[in-house]
Amino acid sequence: MILSNRQERRLPYLLISPTVAVLLALSIYPLFYSIKTSFQTGDDAHFSFDNFTRLFSDGFFLSATAHTFVFASLALTLEFLIGLGLALLLDSKLRGKNIFRAVLLVPMMLPPVVVGVVWRLMLNSDFGAINGTLKSFGVDTTNLTWTASPKLAFLSIIIVDVWQWTPFVFLILLAGLQAIPNEPYEAALIDGSSAWQTFKNITLPLLKPAILIALLLRTMDLLRVFDSIFILTEGGPGNATETISLYIYRTAFRFGDFGYATAMSFVLLILTNIISATYIRFLQKQDTV
Amino acid sequence: MCRHSSFSLKVFVLLLVVSIVSFPACNRGGDEKVLTIAVVSGVEGDALTQAAKDYEAQTGVKIKIAQFPYTNLFEKELIDLQSKTGAYDLIMLDDPWFPKFASLNSMSELTPFFQKKNLAGPDEDFVKTSLALCRHPYESGKLFALPYVGNSQLFFYRKDIFEKHNLKSPETWDDVLSAAKIISEKESMKGYVMRAASGNSAVADFMPIFWAYGAEMFDANGNPTVNSAEGIAALKMMLELGKYSPSGYASFGADEVSNHLLQGTAAMSINWPAWISAFSDVNKSKVIGKMEFTTMPGAKNPGRAEIGNWLIAIPQAARNKDAAFDFLLWATDKQQMKLSATRGNPPTRASLFKDEELLKKNPAYPVQLKSLESSRPRPRTPQWNEIENVFGIYLSKANSGEMSAEDAMNKANEEIKKIVERGK
Numbered sequence: 046m047i048l049s050n051r052q053e054r055r056l057p058y059l060l061i062s063p064t065v066a067v068l069l070a071l072s073i074y075p076l077f078y079s080i081k082t083s084f085q086t087g088d089d090a091h092f093s094f095d096n097f098t099r100l101f102s103d104g105f106f107l108s109a110t111a112h113t114f115v116f117a118s119l120a121l122t123l124e125f126l127i128g129l130g131l132a133l134l135l136d137s138k139l140r141g142k143n144i145f146r147a148v149l150l151v152p153m154m155l156p157p158v159v160v161g162v163v164w165r166l167m168l169n170s171d172f173g174a175i176n177g178t179l180k181s182f183g184v185d186t187t188n189l190t191w192t193a194s195p196k197l198a199f200l201s202i203i204i205v206d207v208w209q210w211t212p213f214v215f216l217i218l219l220a221g222l223q224a225i226p227n228e229p230y231e232a233a234l235i236d237g238s239s240a241w242q243t244f245k246n247i248t249l250p251l252l253k254p255a256i257l258i259a260l261l262l263r264t265m266d267l268l269r270v271f272d273s274i275f276i277l278t279e280g281g282p283g284n285a286t287e288t289i290s291l292y293i294y295r296t297a298f299r300f301g302d303f304g305y306a307t308a309m310s311f312v313l314l315i316l317t318n319i320i321s322a323t324y325i326r327f328l329q330k331q332d333t334v
Numbered sequence: 335m336c337r338h339s340s341f342s343l344k345v346f347v348l349l350l351v352v353s354i355v356s357f358p359a360c361n362r363g364g365d366e367k368v369l370t371i372a373v374v375s376g377v378e379g380d381a382l383t384q385a386a387k388d389y390e391a392q393t394g395v396k397i398k399i400a401q402f403p404y405t406n407l408f409e410k411e412l413i414d415l416q417s418k419t420g421a422y423d424l425i426m427l428d429d430p431w432f433p434k435f436a437s438l439n440s441m442s443e444l445t446p447f448f449q450k451k452n453l454a455g456p457d458e459d460f461v462k463t464s465l466a467l468c469r470h471p472y473e474s475g476k477l478f479a480l481p482y483v484g485n486s487q488l489f490f491y492r493k494d495i496f497e498k499h500n501l502k503s504p505e506t507w508d509d510v511l512s513a514a515k516i517i518s519e520k521e522s523m524k525g526y527v528m529r530a531a532s533g534n535s536a537v538a539d540f541m542p543i544f545w546a547y548g549a550e551m552f553d554a555n556g557n558p559t560v561n562s563a564e565g566i567a568a569l570k571m572m573l574e575l576g577k578y579s580p581s582g583y584a585s586f587g588a589d590e591v592s593n594h595l596l597q598g599t600a601a602m603s604i605n606w607p608a609w610i611s612a613f614s615d616v617n618k619s620k621v622i623g624k625m626e627f628t629t630m631p632g633a634k635n636p637g638r639a640e641i642g643n644w645l646i647a648i649p650q651a652a653r654n655k656d657a658a659f660d661f662l663l664w665a666t667d668k669q670q671m672k673l674s675a676t677r678g679n680p681p682t683r684a685s686l687f688k689d690e691e692l693l694k695k696n697p698a699y700p701v702q703l704k705s706l707e708s709s710r711p712r713p714r715t716p717q718w719n720e721i722e723n724v725f726g727i728y729l730s731k732a733n734s735g736e737m738s739a740e741d742a743m744n745k746a747n748e749e750i751k752k753i754v755e756r757g758k
Contacts, residue, residue: 052341059345087756104749170582190582195736198585281532282585283731298409300720301416301434 083308096308105284106309109292116203116288117267123207124263125256128214133248135215136222146219153212161276164205168192168277195285198278202286205273210266214259221255222248254328261324268317289313368396369658371424372411375403377608378483378644381677382426385665388673395657404428404534408719415440420651423658429467429643430712430722432479436470437716441478442648447659456480459668461706464643464682472714479647480666482674483608484682486709487542487639488701490595490609491602493626495521503626507543507571507633510602514578517601525578527600529586530733533726539604540729541640541712544568546633551713551721551750558750560725561743564634569732569739571633576733584734596620604630606642607680607702627698629705641709643682680706717757724749 048056086095100106131149135142152160167174168191176186188194191201229247238246249256271290274280280287280295287295289309297306371386373379379401386397400422402410408431414421415438427435435441448455455477456465464481466473491504495517504510514525529535544551549564559565576583580594592609594600598620612618613625630637646665648658664670671681675692680702686692687703696702712718725746732742 048341063349187581190585193582193585193734195734279532281730282734283532283727283736295723298412299405299723301412 079307079310082304083311085304096305099305100308100312105292108284109287109289112286113268113288116199117264120203120206120267121260121263123203124211124214125260127207127211128259129218131211131215132218132222135219149212149215152209155209157209157272158276160205160209161273165192165277168201192278193282195282198282198286202274202277205277206267206270209273210263214263217255217259218252221252225251257324257328261321264324265317265321268313367654367657368398369423369654369661370398370400370421371426372400372402372407372422373426374407374644375401377678379426381674381679382482382665384677385670385674389661389664395661411435415649418651420649420653422649423652423654424662425647425649426482427479427645427647429641429645430718432467432645433470433714433718434716435647436478440650442650442652442655444477444480444659459683459685461682461684463641463707463709467641467643467711468645472711479645480662481643481682482646482666483644484680484706485606485608485643486641486702486706487604487630488607488627488698488705489630490605491626491628492621492624494624495601503628504631507546507631510631511571511574514575514602518578523598524580524600525602526575527579527591527594527603528575528583529588529591530576530584530730531587532730533723535587536726536729536733537722538640538642540568540572542604542630542637543571545710546631546635546637547571548634556754558747558754560750561747566739566743569729569743573732573739584730595625607698608678610696610698611678627701629701639705639709641706641711717753720753721750724753
C-alpha cells in the first residue's frame with residue numbers, strides 16, 4: 046500500500062489509539078477517580094481533607110507504616126547480603142555453576158500466592174515441615190508458634206520474602222559482576238592487593254550501579270508487598286504483621302471505607318516515589334564521578 | 335482523492351469489526367430464569383448448593399452457585415450491594431453482616447413478595463430469635479431476609495473425662511476453669527481450647543463470657559462500655575482459661591479448635607453445632623461418643639449463647655427477583671429445611687428440632703433449641719465489622735500476652751468510640 050504524506054503522518058497515531066484508549070480508561074480515569082474519592086468521607090460528596098488528617102491520629106496506620114519500614118529494611122538487608130554472597134560465589138570458576146544458577150532462580154518464578162500457601166503449611170506449629178524437622182533434631186518446638194506469636198510471625202514474613210526474592214538480587218548482582226572487565230583485577234594482582242582490598246576498592250565501586258538498581262527495585266516491591274503476608278498471617282496476630290498495603294485492603298474491603306483507603310494509597314505512592322527518587326539521585330551521582 | 339478515503343475507510347471498518355466481535359465477550363445476562371446464588375464454603379453453603387441442585391431438577395430453573403470462603407463472601411456481597419451490580423439474585427449472609435447490608439438500602443423487602451402469594455409473612459414455625467435477626471431495625475422493623483441455618487453456640491466437653499474425675503457438667507465459668515485446671519494437671523490433654531485469632535474468632539469465643547459477667551458492649555445511649563469492671567473481669571477469665579489451652583491458641587481459628595477436640599488433645603470448648611456431626615465421623619474423630627454438648631455456662635448472669643444464623647436475602651438490583659423469592663420460599667419450607675438438617679445444618683424451624691427422625695441422628699437438638707431460643711445476637715450496628723475487627727485485635731493481643739487485660743479493654747473502648755463517632 047502506498048501512503049500519501051498525510052496518511053503516513055497520521056498512521057502512528059491511529060495505530061496507538063486503541064492502546065491509548067485502554068490506558069485512559071483503565072489507568073488514568075481510575076487514578077483521577079480515586080483522587081476524588083480520597084477527598085470524600087462517607088456518603089457526602091463535598092470536598093474535605095478529613096481522610097488525610099485522620100492518618101496522623103490513626104494508631105493502626107502509624108503502626109502499619111512502622112511495620113512496613115522495619116520489614117522492608119530487614120528483608121532488604123538480608124536479601125542484599127545473601128544475594129551478593131551468592132553472586133560472588135557463582136561468579137568464580139565453580140563446577141556445575143549453571144545448575145546452581147538455575148536452581149537458585151526457582152523461588153523467584155513461583156507465584157507469590159503459591160509461595161504463601163506452601164510456607165503457611167510448612168510453618169504450621171503442630172503439623173508443619175519446619176517444626177517437624179526441628180523436632181527430629183531434638184529442638185523443643187512447643188513455643189515455636191510461627192504465625193501465632195507477634196515476633197515469630199514478623200520473622201516468618203521476612204524469611205518467606207527473603208527466600209523468594211534473594212534470587213532476584215543475586216541475578217542482578219551476578220550480571221553486574223560479569224560486566225566488570227578483567228583489567229582492574231589484573232592490575233590489582235600486580236600491585237599485590239589482598240582479597241579484601243580488591244573487593245573493597247575494585248569490585249564494590251564497579252558494582253555500585255547494579256547494587257543500586259537491585260536495591261531500588263526491591264525497595265519499591267517491599268513497600269507494596271501484599272500477597273504472601275496476606276496468606277501467611279493476614280496481618281495477625283493482632284496487627285503485628287500488618288503493613289500499609291494490608292491495612293489499605295482491610296479498610297477498603299472489610300469496612301467499605303474507600304475514601305480513607307485511597308487516601309492511604311496515595312500516601313504510600315508518594316512515599317515510594319520519594320524513596321525511589323533518592324535512590325536514582327544517588328545512582329546519577331555515581332555516574333558523574 | 336479516492337486513495338485517501340479508501341485507506342481511512344479500511345482502518346475504520348477494521349476498528350468497527352474488532353469492537354463488534356468483542357461485544358459478545360461482555361454478555362450482560364440475556365438469559366432469563368438463571369438464578370445466581372452467593373454461598374459460603376463449608377457445611378452451610380454445601381447444603382444450600384445441594385438444595386439448589388434439587389430445585390433445578392424439580393422445576394427446571396437453572397441455578398449458578400458462586401461459593402466463597404467467609405471473608406471473601408462478605409467482600410463480594412458488600413461490593414455487589416454497594417455498587418448495585420445485580421451479580422447475585424440471592425445472597426447467603428452471616429447475621430452480623432445484616433445491619434451493615436440493611437443500612438445500604440439495597441436488599442429487597444420481602445413482605446410485598448409474601449403478599450403477592452397471599453401470605454402475610456413467614457409462618458409461626460420459625461424460631462423467634464432467628465426471625466428477629468432478619469428485620470431492620472432488629473426484631474421490629476421490615477423483613478429483609480429469611481433465616482436458613484439456625485446456629486447458636488454450644489458448650490462442648492468430654493463427658494468421659496468429666497466422669498473419670500467426678501466432675502459435674504459445668505454450669506458456671508468458674509466450674510469450667512476449675513475443671514480445666516484438674517484435667518490439664520491429671521491428663522495429658524489440655525483442659526480447654528478456644529480460638530483467639532484476631533477478629534471474628536476472638537470475639538465470638540469471648541462474647542458468652544463477656545455477657546455472663548454482666549458486661550455490655552454499649553450503654554443505653556450507644557456509648558461503648560467494654561472496659562467496664564465486668565468487661566475486664568470477663569477478659570481476665572478468658573486469659574485464665576488460656577493458661578490451660580494449647581499453646582498458640584491466640585491465633586487459632588475454628589478449624590484448630592475443632593481439630594484439638596477431635597484429636598482428643600483438649601477437653602472443653604465453645605463451638606458451633608455444625609461441628610457435632612464431625613465428632614461421630616470415623617474418619618475425623620478420635621473421640622466418638624465421648625463428647626457432650628450443653629448450653630453455655632453462666633456467671634453473674636445465666637449463660638446465653640451467641641446466635642450466629644445464616645440468612646438468605648435478595649439484593650434489590652437482582653435481575654430475577656420473583657424467581658429468586660420462589661426459590662427462597664421453597665428452600666425455607668419445612669420439607670426442604672428438614673433435608674438441609676440431614677445435610678448437617680441446624681434448622682430455623684422449632685418443629686424440626688422436635689422431629690423424631692431428625693432427633694435420631696441429632697440427639698443434641700433439644701439442647702440446640704434451648705440454646706437458640708435463649709441466645710443473644712451481636713450488637714446490631716452497621717459498623718459491627720469495624721468494631722469487631724478492632725475489638726478482636728485487642729482481645730488477641732491480650733491473649734498473646736502483649737497487653738494486660740485492663741490496657742486491652744481500655745484501648746479497645748477508645749478505638750470503638752472513635753468508630754462510633756465517625757459513624758454519626
